[in-house]
Amino acid sequence: MKTAILGFGTVGVGVYEMLGKARGLEPGPVLVRPGKEDAPFKVSSMEAIVSDPSVEAVAEVMGGIEPAFRYACQAMEAGKHFVTSNKALVAAKGVELNRLAREKGVAFLFSAACGGGVPFLHNLTLARESDSILSLGGILNGTTNYMLDAMQRLGLDYAEALADAQRLGYAEADPTADVSGLDALRKIMLACAVAYDVLPAEGLLNEGIESVTAADVRHFRSRGYTCRLLASGGRTESGVYSYVEPVLLRDGAAECSVLQNYNMARYEGRNSGPIVLMGQGAGRYPTASAVLRDLSGILRGERAMFSESCARGRVDNSGSVHCYYVRLPADLAGEIAAESTEYEGEVARLVTKPMSVSAMHETARRLREQGAALFFAAIRD
Amino acid sequence: MKTAILGFGTVGVGVYEMLGKARGLEPGPVLVRPGKEDAPFKVSSMEAIVSDPSVEAVAEVMGGIEPAFRYACQAMEAGKHFVTSNKALVAAKGVELNRLAREKGVAFLFSAACGGGVPFLHNLTLARESDSILSLGGILNGTTNYMLDAMQRLGLDYAEALADAQRLGYAEADPTADVSGLDALRKIMLACAVAYDVLPAEGLLNEGIESVTAADVRHFRSRGYTCRLLASGGRTESGVYSYVEPVLLRDGAAECSVLQNYNMARYEGRNSGPIVLMGQGAGRYPTASAVLRDLSGILRGERAMFSESCARGRVDNSGSVHCYYVRLPADLAGEIAAESTEYEGEVARLVTKPMSVSAMHETARRLREQGAALFFAAIRD
DSSP: OEEEEEOOSHHHHHHHHHHTTSTTOEEEEEEOOTTOOOSTTEESOHHHHHTOTTOOEEEEOSOSSTTHHHHHHHHHHTTOEEEEOOHHHHHHHHHHHHHHHHHHTOOEEOGGGTTTTSOHHHHHHHHHHHSOEEEEEEEOOHHHHHHHHHHHHSOOOHHHHHHHHHHTTSSOSSOHHHHTSHHHHHHHHHHHHHHHSEEEEESOEEOOSTTOOHHHHHHHHHTTEEEEEEEEEEEETTEEEEEEEEEEEETTSGGGGOOTTEEEEEEEETTTEEEEEEEEOSSHHHHHHHHHHHHHHHHTTOOBSSOTTOEEEEOOOSSOEEEEEEEEEGGGGGGSOEEEEEEETTEEEEEEOSEEHHHHHHHHHHHHHTTOOOEEEEEEO | OEEEEEOOSHHHHHHHHHHTTSTTOEEEEEEOOTTOOOSTTEESOHHHHHTOTTOOEEEEOSOSSTTHHHHHHHHHHTTOEEEEOOHHHHHHHHHHHHHHHHHHTOOEEOGGGTTTTSOHHHHHHHHHHHSOEEEEEEEOOHHHHHHHHHHHHSOOOHHHHHHHHHHTTSSOSSOHHHHTSHHHHHHHHHHHHHHHSEEEEESOEEOOSTTOOHHHHHHHHHTTEEEEEEEEEEEETTEEEEEEEEEEEETTSGGGGOOTTEEEEEEEETTTEEEEEEEEOSSHHHHHHHHHHHHHHHHTTOOBSSOTTOEEEEOOOSSOEEEEEEEEEGGGGGGSOEEEEEEETTEEEEEEOSEEHHHHHHHHHHHHHTTOOOEEEEEEO
C-alpha cells in the first residue's frame, strides 16, 4: 500500500524509512514546504498527492490543526485512508473526521496520537468490543515525566529539569502544552472517545507541573511519595470524567518505576481487570512505529478507532474524590478544609480532607486569581 | 458469530457469559463430558458441534493435548474458526494447526494461551509486521509470581507460599507445570514462534522455583534484590534463544512492581523500543476476555498469529551470558568459577563469573545428579 507522508520532520523521516522495510507497505510522495523539494520524492502541493491514484493512504505527521484538517478532508474525499499522529487535530476535529471517513469508506486511525509507541488506543479499541472499560489513564506525557523524575532522582529544580529536557530533545522550545498538562489532556480525550463514544469537549480540567518546586519534591520524598502527572478518565452513573493533575504515589506503585520520558497507559476492563502498557511515548522511531502499526492494520481491515456514534460531550469531574497535598502561602491555609497542616515560614503544606477534583481545581483557580503561588497534587495511598 | 465452547470449567463459564454480551458474538453449544448435559445448550458429542452449520467458530478451553488436538482438527476441517487458551496444545501442535487453518481458510488464534488477559501475542503479531523484534519475555506465570512475592513480602517459606497459592486458586493441586517453569516455557515458545517464525522444539532450558528457600530470599533482600521467574527469548546471529530461569532484579526495576499473581510481558522492537504489558495472567474473566478479543478479531478479519512459514526449530542458549547467584553445598563451591563466595555453615552462596545460560543450566544438572541441593538465579544489575 503506497502511503504519502505529510510532513518530513522528526517523525516523518522515521515513517519514510520504515515504509521502505515493512511488509505490504511502500513510501509514496512526501509533502514538504515549497522550496524544500530537494529530492524527487518530495512534493510541495497536496493536489499532487490527492490526484495520484497509486497513493492509497496518507500519513499526517505535521502537527497543528490547519492545514492538517483541510489535508485530511482532501485525502478522505479522494478515497485515501488517513492515519495521523496529531493529537491536537483529533481532539479538535476527530468527530468530523470519523464521520467523513465512514462516509467515504476509508480508514481513520491515530494510534500515534496517544502514547507514541505504546499501543494504547489500539488495544482500547479492541477491548471495548468485548469488554466494558471501567476506567483508563496513566502517564501520557513524556516531557513532564522526564522532568519530575529528574527533579526527584537528580535533585534538580524545575528550571534545571526543563533545560535538561530541552537539551535532550524531550521538550520543545515552547514547552507550554506539555508542562501545563494540555498535551496529556488531549490524549485522555482521545482515549475517552474510544472507550466511551464521548469526545470530551466541556468540563475538562487540567493542572500541570508548572508550579512544582524542588522543596515540594523534597517534602514528598521525605514521606515516601513519588510525583507523577497522571491523566484519568472513566465512566460513572453521572457520566464520563476526564482530567489531568499531579498525583503523589507510594513508592513501589507501578507508576514509580516509569522513569525518564517513558509513558505508562492503563485501562481497567470489567472482565480483563487492569491492563497496563509501558513504552516510549515520543521520539522518531517509537512514534513512527505506531504510524506503521496503523498502516499495517489497514491491510488487515482495520478502519476506525471511534465508533459510529462518537460525539462531543460534557464531562463531570465532581464525582472523583481524593485527599490533596496543597502547598500555598501560610495566610491562605485556612481557605481549605485540611486533615493536617504544616507551616514552614511563610509557606503552608497541608493535606486536605477528601474533596472532588472539580472542587480542588476550582479552589486553586480562585486562590491564584488572588495572586497566590500554589501547587497541588492528589494523594493516592 | 455463533461460537461453540469446548470445556465448561473456570474459563469456559466466563467465555459463555461474555459471549452473551459482546457485539457481534453469541454463545453456541458447549461441549461437556457425557452425563454432564444438565442444560439444553450443553452437548456431549463433538459431532453435534461440527455438523451444526450455524456454528462459525469454536473456542477450546478444556486444556491438554488430546482430545483438544483432534477436536481442533475436526472444527477446522468443518470450516470453523478455532480459538484456544491451551498453551500445551499450541506448543505441541501449533505448526500443524497453523498449516491446517491456512489450508481451510479459517482463523487459528490463541491470545489467551500466553499472558491470560494481557494482550501480548496480539501486539507481538502486529509489531512483527512493521518492526523487528529484538527480544521478548517477562513474568509469564502468575502462580510462581504469587509465591515469590509472598515469600518476599510476607516472609513465608516455600511450602507456605505454595499452600497459600493453592488455597486462593492460583496454583493447582499438582503445581508441577507452574513451579518447574514449564508453563512459562510453553508461553515463551509461543511468543518466539510469533516473533521469529520458529516454534522452539529443541535446546530449550527451564529452571523453576522449586529449590528456592526462605533463607535465599532473606539473602537477596539484604542485598536489595527481588527474585522473579522470567522467561526470555530473542534472536541473535546464531539463531533464536529461549529459556526460563529465576532472575534477581534491583529494587526499582519494573518487574519488582509486579505483585501477587500478575503477569508482565515485554518485547523490544527495533523501532518501537521496549514495550511492556501488565495484567492478570490467569483467572476466569481475564482469560475469557482474551478469548473474546480473539473472537472479535475474527470479525475484523484476523486469521493468524503464526506466519505461513512458521516451523519447529532448535534454539541456542549459549550466547546469553549473565553472572549467577548460586546456593549450593559448601564442599561443591569449587566446582563453579566465582567472583565471590560466602560460607554459612555447610552452605555456600556465590556470585559466578559471567557464564552462559546453557553452561549454568548444565552445571546445575550435573551437580544435582551428584545429589547436590542447589538454587540459582541470574543477576541483573
